[in-house]
Amino acid sequence: MKQNEDFRFQQHPGQIVNNGATRVDAEQVQQNFLARLNHAVSRSFDVTGLFRYEHRDTRTPIGLYAFAAADPTAVPPLAANRVVNNLPQNRRQQTFAVDGRYDLRQGSTFTGGVEHLRIHRSVDAPAVSLATQEQPFLSGEATQNTVRLGYRHAFSESLNGHVNLSRSEREAGPYFDFPRTAATPAPGIFPQVPGFRQFFLASRDQNKVRASVDYQATEALWVQGTVEHLQDRYPDSRYGLNRAGMTTWTLDGVYAASDRISFNGFVSFEDGETRANQYQLASGTAALPYAINPNCAVTAAAGSSSNIADPCREWSFTQNDRVWTLGVGAKSAHMGGKLTLTGDVVHARAKTNMDFTGGARNTTTRVFVPAVNMPGITSTMTDFRLGAKYDFTKESAVRLGYLFRRLRSSDPQFDLFGITSVQAYIGPGMRAPDYNVHALSVSYVYTFR
Numbered sequence: 001m002k003q004n005e006d007f008r009f010q011q012h013p014g015q016i017v018n019n020g021a022t023r024v025d026a027e028q029v030q031q032n033f034l035a036r037l038n039h040a041v042s043r044s045f046d047v048t049g050l051f052r053y054e055h056r057d058t059r060t061p062i063g064l065y066a067f068a069a070a071d072p073t074a075v076p077p078l079a080a081n082r083v084v085n086n087l088p089q090n091r092r093q094q095t096f097a098v099d100g101r102y103d104l105r106q107g108s109t110f111t112g113g114v115e116h117l118r119i120h121r122s123v124d125a126p127a128v129s130l131a132t133q134e135q136p137f138l139s140g141e142a143t144q145n146t147v148r149l150g151y152r153h154a155f156s157e158s159l160n161g162h163v164n165l166s167r168s169e170r171e172a173g174p175y176f177d178f179p180r181t182a183a184t185p186a187p188g189i190f191p192q193v194p195g196f197r198q199f200f201l202a203s204r205d206q207n208k209v210r211a212s213v214d215y216q217a218t219e220a221l222w223v224q225g226t227v228e229h230l231q232d233r234y235p236d237s238r239y240g241l242n243r244a245g246m247t248t249w250t251l252d253g254v255y256a257a258s259d260r261i262s263f264n265g266f267v268s269f270e271d272g273e274t275r276a277n278q279y280q281l282a283s284g285t286a287a288l289p290y291a292i293n294p295n296c297a298v299t300a301a302a303g304s305s306s307n308i309a310d311p312c313r314e315w316s317f318t319q320n321d322r323v324w325t326l327g328v329g330a331k332s333a334h335m336g337g338k339l340t341l342t343g344d345v346v347h348a349r350a351k352t353n354m355d356f357t358g359g360a361r362n363t364t365t366r367v368f369v370p371a372v373n374m375p376g377i378t379s380t381m382t383d384f385r386l387g388a389k390y391d392f393t394k395e396s397a398v399r400l401g402y403l404f405r406r407l408r409s410s411d412p413q414f415d416l417f418g419i420t421s422v423q424a425y426i427g428p429g430m431r432a433p434d435y436n437v438h439a440l441s442v443s444y445v446y447t448f449r
Contacts, residue, residue: 001028016083018063024086031055044103052095058088062126085126087136092120099148107154111164117144139201141173158216168206172236175202193279195238203236223253239277242316246272265328272321279314315358315371323350342387352377375416379409379432395449401441408434 003026007017018024033053040046066083099113119142126133146168154160177194197203212226231245252266329344356371384404391397411432 001030002026016064016066018061018065018086021061021063024060026060027058029057029059031057045100047098047100050095050097050099052093054091054093056091058090058124060086060088062086062088062124064128083130083132085128085130085133087123087126087133089136090122090124092122094118109152111148111150111152113146113148115144115146115148117142117146119143135176137201138176138198139172139174142170142201144168144170159213160215161211161213163211164209166206166208168204168208170204170206172197172201172203175236193239196279197234197237197240199234199237199241202234202240205233205235207231220256221253222255223251226250237277239279242275242277244272244274246270246321260334261330261332263328263330266326268323268325270321270323270325274319274321275316277314277316315356317354317356320353320355321350322352323348325349338391340389342385342389344383344385346383347380348382349380350378375412377409377411377413379407379411381408382406395447397445399441399443399445401439401443403437403439403441405437405439406435 004023006023007021031053032055033051035051036048037050038046038048062085064083065086095115095117097113097115100111102110104110121137121140123136146166148164148166150162150164152160152162175197207230209229210226212224214222214224216222226249228248228250229245230247231243233243234241248268248270250266250268252264254262254264256262325346325348327344327346329342331340331342333340353376354374356373359370382405386402388400389397409432414430414432
């Protein structure tokens, strides 16, 4: 893959652009290999082995670049901290997996598997090393081991059950921790807080459970119930995302009223929770005087010159997402099966609560201010769909569709804060979205046989 478009920007006097280059001349080579071997040990037992290799090699030339401030007319002479190297990133991933299936008896099947994943990230070394160069990623290595187990059982001709379990452990390679310094990291530079881990690079333990039961009550009625649970934990992350999980319950079914008319419906409930631990960065490089905080479990000490050791600067938030979704639909055939009509209605209601613990110190009075919870975020969306399909022949057909969508939402991060309501928060200057959508579609389908 290549990208050779010319640079399009307003160059500031004295700005460095890769020694005068007019375009980046980007190039990336990807190599992918997959091998799978299946062995039927017996009629009731088979094993599959897999090896996958994926390599992304970025061969973009490395050079010096510089960037200007938001207002180019006010930029002072080019500073050293505005000059950077582009660092082409490479990624190599290897996957080894073995899966097996064993039929204990008719209607009872065990499945299992193990998987080992290796990830290696690297960057090409620049010709000119800069002291101000930022880390493109804080962990270059990762290994992940996964174990999967499953069981399917037919209790009767009309009742079946499934359960699947998996456990995955990802171990991040040496994670670069920014050393404690007398100076305080600028607000927003969370990776420089000791103990902070970026969740997509950090070590993670993941558990998955999925169980379902389907029942053919009559020749016309079929129902299924499913529950799924996902839990992620980040054992090495003192700050940042600490845990996340989601549990989903679903009940759906189909009823064939006749040979020409059938109905379907479902209801689901999703319950998710995300927790992150954070740290209030000090606003200056000098120690901040403060009164003893009675709400802090640990008596605050003077800490370092930037109060990085002040336990009362720790805070956390928990986000809860709960979503109810209900859908019903119908399908009917006419004109000897040539014409098929469909109709569906889906309604979803979601609510998000963000609860906070801890607080922050007022930068003027140095008094601890406890955090309060955010108002709930709510949204409802309703979809109404109509469809028609007419078969001219076995090979060709025309489809017509109509969609009406209605969204109503309330989000305090939009509704309560304007562009400059809070100095540290630049709002988008918009309200939470509400809209109605009408869509029509026409398509022609031809099947080559």
